[in-house]
Amino acid sequence: MFDALISKRPYKRAWTTEEALRVIQKSSGSHFDPIVIDALNASWGQFLEIQKEFATPATPRSGRVGARVGTSHFRIPGDT
DSSP states (O other), rough: HHHHHHHBTTBBOOOOOHHHHHHHHTTTTBOOHHHHHHHHHHHHHHHHHHHHOOOOOOOOSSSSOOOOBTTTOOOTTTTT
């Protein structure tokens, strides 16, 4: 869930690590086992180090989402 929250998607902005942690902590006992949240809190520093180590730089995008309509890649029946 953490990665889904901090990753940008076409339908949402990327959350900060602090925002994601806050939501996950608030979900302790309802969506997540409190023991798991305690383990996350105890190892948060290591977690951030690993995140930095494996982070990939953002790549520029055209801003277009989905298939290219009207090209040889995808055609809608009846589309000219």
